[in-house]
Amino acid sequence: MVYCQGCPWRCSYCHNTHLQPGRIDGDIVWSEVLQFLRRRRGLLDAVVFSGGEPTAQAGLAQAMRDARAFGYRIGLHSAGIYPRRFAEVLHLVDWVGFDAKAPFDAAYERITGVRASGEAALASARALLASGVDCEFRTTWHADYLSAAELERLAGTLAGLGVRRYVLQEFRASGGVGFQPEAKSAAADLGALARRFPQFSLRPA
């Protein structure tokens, strides 16, 4: 797993807030990562670019080409923040884990703190599904920041877009900042969610 530094969004439940700044002391340059990957050829199968938000990196496509040249398969964890770069790297990727946070409207902004974030995510989601790249859509959920009705609306949209594999990830209380859930809201109807997708699973916290 390669954790890319930098993310422009500020999700209230982010577990990787240390990865939000574009640069930090002690970050590792790609050439060093590449040396590691060169040594591990034949021992590791794949390189997964995660974050932070990998599509914030101007050098993402080249980094993927570098890793592919060593024979690695490529994975990408993304929230689809930069749709153009996201679409540009899809032909270099074997699998994508796509973070869908909310219905692609004002609810997105409520979670990310960034205007029009839902539009960006929707554009990337469409590009991913049109590409045919193997993928999983997942949503980190707690009823205190996304209502059960909003979750069902998101699931309906994703199913309508053609998502086949959907994972609901339970919110983990540790690590996030600025968000103290009280577990007070109604539970999601998991059965109804599951019926929308050929593959559905719940990922425990």
Ligand code: SF4
């Ligand atoms: S998109 Fe991901 S890395 Fe960025 S703030 Fe949200 S949860 Fe954190």
